[in-house]
Amino acid sequence: xxxxxxxxxxxxxxxxxxxxxxxxxxxxxxxxxxxxxxxxxxxxxxxxxxxxxxxxxxxxxxxxxxxxxxxxxxxxxxxxxxxxxxxxxxxxxxxxxxxxxxxxxxxxxxxxxxxxxxxxxxxxxxxxxxxxxxxxxxxxxxxxxxxxxxxxxxxxxxxxxxxxxxxxxxxxxxxxxxxxxxxxxxxxxxxxxxxxxxxxxxxxxxxxxxxxxxxxxxxxxxxxxxxxxxxxxxxxxxxxxxxxxxxxxxxxxxxxxxxxxxxxxxxxxxxxxxxxxxxxxxxxxxxxxxxxxxxxxxxxxxxxxxxxxxxxxxxxxxxxxxxxxxxxxxxxxxxxx
Amino acid sequence: xxxxxxxxxxxxxxxxxxxxxxxxxxxxxxxxxxxxxxxxxxxxxxxxxxxxxxxxxxxxxxxxxxxxxxxxxxxxxxxxxxxxxxxxxxxxxxxxxxxxxxxxxxxxxxxxxxxxxxxxxxxxxxxxxxxxxxxxxxxxxxxxxxxxxxxxxxxxxxxxxxxxxxxxxxxxxxxxxxxxxxxxxxxxxxxxxxxxxxxxxxxxxxxxxxxxxxxxxxxxxxxxxxxxxxxxxxxxxxxxxxxxxxxxxxxxxxxxxxxxxxxxxxxxxx
Numbered sequence: 001x002x003x004x005x006x007x008x009x010x011x012x013x014x015x016x017x018x019x020x021x022x023x024x025x026x027x028x029x030x031x032x033x034x035x036x037x038x039x040x041x042x043x044x045x046x047x048x049x050x051x052x053x054x055x056x057x058x059x060x061x062x063x064x065x066x067x068x069x070x071x072x073x074x075x076x077x078x079x080x081x082x083x084x085x086x087x088x089x090x091x092x093x094x095x096x097x098x099x100x101x102x103x104x105x106x107x108x109x110x111x112x113x114x115x116x117x118x119x120x121x122x123x124x125x126x127x128x129x130x131x132x133x134x135x136x137x138x139x140x141x142x143x144x145x146x147x148x149x150x151x152x153x154x155x156x157x158x159x160x161x162x163x164x165x166x167x168x169x170x171x172x173x174x175x176x177x178x179x180x181x182x183x184x185x186x187x188x189x190x191x192x193x194x195x196x197x198x199x200x201x202x203x204x205x206x207x208x209x210x211x212x213x214x215x216x217x218x219x220x221x222x223x224x225x226x227x228x229x230x231x232x233x234x235x236x237x238x239x240x241x242x243x244x245x246x247x248x249x250x251x252x253x254x255x256x257x258x259x260x261x262x263x264x265x266x267x268x269x270x271x272x273x274x275x276x277x278x279x280x281x282x283x284x285x286x287x288x289x290x291x292x293x294x295x296x297x298x299x300x301x302x303x304x305x306x307x308x309x310x311x312x313x314x315x316x317x318x319x320x321x322x323x324x325x326x327x328x329x330x331x332x333x334x335x336x337x
Numbered sequence: 338x339x340x341x342x343x344x345x346x347x348x349x350x351x352x353x354x355x356x357x358x359x360x361x362x363x364x365x366x367x368x369x370x371x372x373x374x375x376x377x378x379x380x381x382x383x384x385x386x387x388x389x390x391x392x393x394x395x396x397x398x399x400x401x402x403x404x405x406x407x408x409x410x411x412x413x414x415x416x417x418x419x420x421x422x423x424x425x426x427x428x429x430x431x432x433x434x435x436x437x438x439x440x441x442x443x444x445x446x447x448x449x450x451x452x453x454x455x456x457x458x459x460x461x462x463x464x465x466x467x468x469x470x471x472x473x474x475x476x477x478x479x480x481x482x483x484x485x486x487x488x489x490x491x492x493x494x495x496x497x498x499x500x501x502x503x504x505x506x507x508x509x510x511x512x513x514x515x516x517x518x519x520x521x522x523x524x525x526x527x528x529x530x531x532x533x534x535x536x537x538x539x540x541x542x543x544x545x546x547x548x549x550x551x552x553x554x555x556x557x558x559x560x561x562x563x564x565x566x567x568x569x570x571x572x573x574x575x576x577x578x579x580x581x582x583x584x585x586x587x588x589x590x591x592x593x594x595x596x597x598x599x600x601x602x603x604x605x606x607x
Contacts, residue, residue: 047433
């Protein structure tokens with residue numbers, strides 16, 4: 001509607017400019033016309049100035065809060081990553097020194113590998129939760145709610161509490177896991193204080209605590225697949241397994257994509273369990289640190305803030321790049337119905 | 338026919354459910370034993386009914402204090418997020434003003450960045466304000482949420498326009514429409530965000546860990562984390578304490594199960 005009106009006004013102006021009523025008058029009129037046209041276009045696109053005021057006022061608390069506590073700090077972190085910090089406060093420009101120090105940090109290869117390994121292991125939660133979601137989708141009645149509740153309890157439990165329980169289960173001398181292993185003749189290690197096993201032990205807890213969350217997303221995705229696809233496939237003689245791979249998986253791919261992006265992002269930021277399940281004085285800590293743990297150590301324990309911020313910047317860039325790559329690659333395998 | 342083929346499904350689901358719940362049952366069992374029973378090899382599978390472990394939680398750490406801290410932190414964060422996010426989300430969804438979409442994208446960029454990228458400057462802000470080691474300090478950054486704004490904006494966009502249009506024709510201004518028309522309509526979205534925020538706030542660890550050093554000012558998550566660091570090895574008491582710390586969230590989940598699952602499914606579909 002507003003578009004046709006502007007087009008009409010523009011079509012009308014050349015004919016009025018054609019009259020010989022004095023150029024100054026017609027220029028002024030044209031200017032006034034242009035101004036009101038502009039104003040009308042602005043109002044059509046952006047609303048009335050009275051609406052603007054309310055818009056800005058309603059956005060203001062959030063915008064100021066996010067700007068002050070998040071956006072500006074991000075800028076500061078980037079700046080800090082190029083500075084070195086004196087013992088008595090105050091920063092000096094250090095150029096790329098922090099980045100160079102980080103790249104040659106002997107802890108880096110192990111920490112980077114642990115972070116990637118943990119994220120990859122965490123991805124195992126996806127097939128697991130798809131299977132459970134597909135199973136849950138077969139069940140009707142009250143038992144659905146019961147299963148969903150039981151699977152979700154690990155998701156809502158406090159990580160600090162969950163870590164405590166698992167540390168107890170993993171305990172080398174009195175833990176339930178090693179007792180069960182001993183029943184089948186295996187002498188279990190000290191899971192969380194042995195550098196060879198700690199990352200795997202943490203990943204198992206990570207998977208256990210996220211299956212219920214992923215399952216709910218996949219269950220919602222499965223609900224969205226129309227029944228008649230399966231009926232048609234059945235008529236064509238496709239078995240259950242064939243149906244799963246030819247109908248369920250492709251149509252579930254948007255959910256799989258979402259969950260894998262979230263999983264990778266959270267996996268690469270792994271920090272909680274290193275602190276909670278291993279602890280600072282654990283002999284396995286040196287072999288089990290993650291990038292996010294290195295950040296915490298440099299900034300808040302070793303007071304090497306510049307170095308810590310360089311790690312934060314590298315982690316952020318890596319996350320953004322990886323997410324961008326995932327969005328690129330998704331075009332090849334994600335089907336939007 | 339159908340029920341016959343369903344029993345393997347139930348068996349598999351039950352095995353999974355057992356794996357999910359077993360650690361909690363073991364925790365409960367240990368929490369009711371003496372230290373001697375808990376560290377007995379082979380393990381004893383009978384509870385000693387030692388309820389005094391639960392009483393000891395309150396004497397061996399400032400549990401009650403930290404519990405109340407956690408409640409206060411959570412309530413303030415939820416209230417602030419619901420207010421600020423819903424106001425901004427409504428404006429982003431329905432009001433027109435120059436720069437709106439750019440501003441929204443800028444706010445959203447916070448979601449793409451890991452917390453490590455703003456943690457240190459946030460800490461410095463609190464230090465300058467003299468708010469380290471205070472509840473106010475713990476609460477401050479979490480009053481604002483890009484995620485909540487995004488979620489509620491999607492929710493407002495999904496609401497029908499005609500109710501709002503009718504209110505406008507009746508002469509109601511943006512604030513009135515927001516407060517008396519849209520907020521009541523957005524109640525399911527607000528409840529979902531509220532529940533997710535409670536969950537996040539209750540379990541949040543890194544930020545309160547960094548800004549508190551005083552046991553009396555810590556939330557439960559940090560309290561438990563530092564207990565672990567001190568190598569307290571009275572496992573039954575630790576199990577009792579961690580069970581008590583998780584219990585409120587488990588109860589909240591049981592009560593508002595539908596809201597949580599709907600909220601998660603909603604964020605998953607956008």
